[in-house]
Amino acid sequence: METILRxxxxxxxxxxxxxxxxxxTIQVDGQExxxxxxxxGQVDQQELFERTVQPFLDSEIIPHSKDVTLFTMGPSGAxxxxxxxxxPSNVGLLYxxxxxxxxxxxxxxxxxxTVKKHLGMNLINPTKSGAQAGNSSGHTAVTVSMFEIxxxxxxxxxxxxxxxxxxxxxxxxxxxxxxxxxRNLSQFYVPNIDICKRLFELGLKNRRGIQKGSTSTSxxxxxxxxxxxxxxxxxxxxxxxxxxxxxDLSSIESTKSAQAKNIxxxxxxxxxxxxxxLGRCIHSLRSGKQDMSLLRTNKIxxxxxxxFIKNKGMNPQLKFLVNLDSNGDQGxxxxxLRYISSSINDDxxxxxxxSSSGSRDSVKRLSVTQRLSSRISSTHVKEKETLEKIKKEKxxxxxxxxxxxxxxxxxxxSIRKEISNNFEESIAKLNDEFRQxxxxxxxxxxxxxxxxxxxxxxxxxxxxCSMRSELDSKSIENQDLLKKIASLRDExxxxxxxxxxxxxxxxxxxxxxxxxxxxxxxxxxxxxSLREELDTTTASLNETTxxxxxxxxxxTRLQAEITExxxxxxxxxxxxxxxKQDYEKQIRDLRNQVKRLDADVTAGENVIKKLESNLEQxxxxxxxxxxxxxxxxxxxxxxxxxxxxxxxxxTASKQKLxxxxxxxxxxxxxxxSRAPETADPDxxxxxxxxxxxxxxxSSSKSQKIDDALKxxxxxxxxxxEPQSVDSSVKRKRNILSSPTKASDLLMxxxxxxxxxxRKKEIVNIFDDNELD
Ligand SMILES: Nc1ncnc2c1ncn2[C@@H]1O[C@H](COP(=O)(O)OP(=O)(O)OP(=O)(O)O)[C@@H](O)[C@H]1O
Numbered sequence: 001m002e003t004i005l006r007x008x009x010x011x012x013x014x015x016x017x018x019x020x021x022x023x024x025t026i027q028v029d030g031q032e033x034x035x036x037x038x039x040x041g042q043v044d045q046q047e048l049f050e051r052t053v054q055p056f057l058d059s060e061i062i063p064h065s066k067d068v069t070l071f072t073m074g075p076s077g078a079x080x081x082x083x084x085x086x087x088p089s090n091v092g093l094l095y096x097x098x099x100x101x102x103x104x105x106x107x108x109x110x111x112x113x114t115v116k117k118h119l120g121m122n123l124i125n126p127t128k129s130g131a132q133a134g135n136s137s138g139h140t141a142v143t144v145s146m147f148e149i150x151x152x153x154x155x156x157x158x159x160x161x162x163x164x165x166x167x168x169x170x171x172x173x174x175x176x177x178x179x180x181x182x183r184n185l186s187q188f189y190v191p192n193i194d195i196c197k198r199l200f201e202l203g204l205k206n207r208r209g210i211q212k213g214s215t216s217t218s219x220x221x222x223x224x225x226x227x228x229x230x231x232x233x234x235x236x237x238x239x240x241x242x243x244x245x246x247x248d249l250s251s252i253e254s255t256k257s258a259q260a261k262n263i264x265x266x267x268x269x270x271x272x273x274x275x276x277x278l279g280r281c282i283h284s285l286r287s288g289k290q291d292m293s294l295l296r297t298n299k300i301x302x303x304x305x306x307x308f309i310k311n312k313g314m315n316p317q318l319k320f321l322v323n324l325d326s327n328g329d330q331g332x333x334x335x336x337l338r339y340i341s342s343s344i345n346d347d348x349x350x351x352x353x354x355s356s357s358g359s360r361d362s363v364k365r366l367s368v369t370q371r372l373s374s375r376i377s378s379t380h381v382k383e384k385e386t387l388e389k390i391k392k393e394k395x396x397x398x399x400x401x402x403x404x405x406x407x408x409x410x411x412x413x414s415i416r417k418e419i420s421n422n423f424e425e426s427i428a429k430l431n432d433e434f435r436q437x438x439x440x441x442x443x444x445x446x447x448x449x450x451x452x453x454x455x456x457x458x459x460x461x462x463x464x465c466s467m468r469s470e471l472d473s474k475s476i477e478n479q480d481l482l483k484k485i486a487s488l489r490d491e492x493x494x495x496x497x498x499x500x501x502x503x504x505x506x507x508x509x510x511x512x513x514x515x516x517x518x519x520x521x522x523x524x525x526x527x528x529s530l531r532e533e534l535d536t537t538t539a540s541l542n543e544t545t546x547x548x549x550x551x552x553x554x555x556t557r558l559q560a561e562i563t564e565x566x567x568x569x570x571x572x573x574x575x576x577x578x579x580k581q582d583y584e585k586q587i588r589d590l591r592n593q594v595k596r597l598d599a600d601v602t603a604g605e606n607v608i609k610k611l612e613s614n615l616e617q618x619x620x621x622x623x624x625x626x627x628x629x630x631x632x633x634x635x636x637x638x639x640x641x642x643x644x645x646x647x648x649x650x651t652a653s654k655q656k657l658x659x660x661x662x663x664x665x666x667x668x669x670x671x672x673s674r675a676p677e678t679a680d681p682d683x684x685x686x687x688x689x690x691x692x693x694x695x696x697x698s699s700s701k702s703q704k705i706d707d708a709l710k711x712x713x714x715x716x717x718x719x720x721e722p723q724s725v726d727s728s729v730k731r732k733r734n735i736l737s738s739p740t741k742a743s744d745l746l747m748x749x750x751x752x753x754x755x756x757x758r759k760k761e762i763v764n765i766f767d768d769n770e771l772d
Pocket of ligand 1: 007008009074075077079080081082083220250251323
């Protein structure tokens with residue numbers, strides 16, 4: 001047991017109600033009180049933690065899984081709650097202890113599920129993030145619980161509910177961790193310090209008299225916090241829990257302070273009684289008197305019972321942290337100090353004023369004896385004897401009572417031990433039973449499993465056999481299919497080759513058709529120009545004819561003039577010789593002129609004849625070209641139709657090809673190569689003479705098509721009738737055929753040279769555009 005004094009120092013040291021006389025002793029009102037350590041006002045929260053709590057965390061809780069309880073006691077307002085919980089900016093022992101323990105478990109934090117296996121269903125996971133914290137192979141964890149005892153009833157502060165009746169028997173040993181605690185107390189898994197803070201905020205909010213967000217308001221209740229440090233064995237089967245209990249006890253209230261804090265007298269007396277009883281209990285246990293009856297009535301004492309039993313009443317790990325305010329009430333402070341010194345530090349009290357109550361008792365006892373002796377002396381001896389008898393009897397009875405009481409305590413201890421042993425035995429039995437059941441269940445499950453596995457194996461074997469036979473048949477089918485696919489591939493290759501040649505022949509045909517179309521268009525152009533030339537020639541012929549007629553009229557007129565002049569000459573034969581000569585000259589000139597005209601007419605006629613013959617020739621050539629043109633057009637139409645048929649066939653063959661060969665999707669069905677046979681029979685009969693049977697199978701379709709086209713073209717050219725000569729040309733030829741008119745034409749032809757040249761050009765054009 002350890003006593004620590006924390007002093008809340010006032011700024012005004014002169015008004016301080018106590019002084020520290022030596023290292024661990026204080027003096028109040030002339031009385032000295034000794035503590036294990038005194039933490040002055042300059043000691044801050046962290047220092048206090050490091051000096052008072054951290055040592056036993058390191059030496060007891062973490063390595064040895066021992067339980068330690070720390071009580072804070074003191075007058076109201078001395079800083080008990082401040083010491084335990086602190087303020088948000090300066091946290092107290094609770095948060096510092098938790099964060100210290102959490103630091104120790106870092107890296108080895110067991111997951112919530114793992115800890116739950118050991119601590120049971122009452123373990124609560126505070127958040128979703130808590131579920132993800134830690135790992136299944138971790139070996140340490142921290143859990144917390146919080147409850148208050150107020151008006152002798154217990155309230156779970158994390159659950160905000162009264163967790164049991166007023167009976168102390170509701171404080172029970174939890175079989176999971178072997179700790180004595182209120183029945184069904186909530187226990188939270190702690191993954192980190194932030195969650196802790198939120199939890200305790202909630203707990204303090206639920207605490208009686210504590211206002212939200214504050215730890216300073218006096219509550220009038222005893223508040224207990226259990227910090228459980230869980231250690232799981234390496235094999236994960238066993239666990240040990242060490243518990244650090246932080247108890248913020250209610251202050252011992254004077255009537256005045258209780259009234260000031262609005263605490264009922266009943267509550268005040270319950271609180272004070274419970275604390276005094278706790279002190280008496282500890283004192284009796286320490287002095288070896290073991291007044292265990294207190295443990296049956298006092299809840300705080302009962303909560304510590306487990307520790308006493310466990311430690312066999314010897315030196316339980318209890319720490320009393322006494323808070324005193326240097327400016328506080330002297331009476332209350334003295335009351336606390338006396339309480340501590342009488343119940344805990346009795347042997348350590350260095351000096352105190354002579355007990356006034358003790359002297360009063362002795363005075364009382366003296367007066368009673370004097371009165372009794374005076375009575376005895378005044379009454380007769382019999383009464384004295386009787387009194388002595390009674391006294392003796394009383395002594396005997398007192399002795400017996402004491403013996404009985406001792407026996408009772410012994411019995412209770414033995415009963416409790418027995419119960420505890422029985423309980424442990426029954427737990428061990430239950431564990432064994434459970435293990436046996438588990439093993440038998442496991443065996444039966446294994447058997448079941450084996451049986452099912454065998455059945456499944458048989459089933460699978462059968463299925464496998466049937467699947468194998470199916471596989472064999474399928475593989476045979478598959479081979480057939482592969483063969484088919486191979487043959488189809490060959491066919492496909494063959495078709496591909498054919499198709500390629502077919503494509504090239506189509507390309508060639510297209511090229512030929514284009515060439516022919518080009519030639520036809522050229523022929524059309526030249527034929528149009530020929531027509532124009534013909535028209536101009538016809539027009540010039542007409543002109544020449546007209547000029548010939550004019551020339552003839554002129555010749556006639558000149559002949560008439562000659563005749564007239566002859567007659568005039570005869571009439572004037574006797575005229576002057578000059579006139580005669582003039583006339584004769586004129587006649588000669590005219591005769592010469594006539595002769596020249598006759599020569600010109602003759603030459604013109606010759607030219608016209610030539611032109612006529614040329615014209616006829618050209619007309620014949622034009623007719624021939626027209627015939628060829630129409631034949632070629634027909635041939636092209638037929639070819640086009642033929643190509644269309646072939647293309648249709650080709651497309652149909654493509655569609656019929658097997659879909660398996662994706663790469664050869666453009667290949668054709670072999671039947672497409674027989675397109676000419678399935679083409680329009682009438683048109684083929686009409687236009688294509690049957691193709692000669694090839695000696696070699698390998699003759700390409702393009703060749704066949706070419707042959708067919710050529711044959712068709714030739715047949716068409718043979719069958720076509722010659723075209724009739726243009727009627728206007730014929731008419732002009734008739735006109736020009738007359739030799740008498742040729743000279744006139746020659747006379748009046750102004751474009752002779754140009755026509756000759758044009759004629760030459762026409763002849764050239766016809767030569768160039770001759771069809772194949
Ligand atoms: N050592 C200290 N340093 C600074 N402030 C302190 C100290 N001790 C206590 N206080 C402040 O004094 C006020 C009262 O303290 P606290 O509530 O802890 O007293 P208490 O002993 O718990 O009182 P009660 O028993 O009535 O609940 C609080 O505001 C607290 O912050």
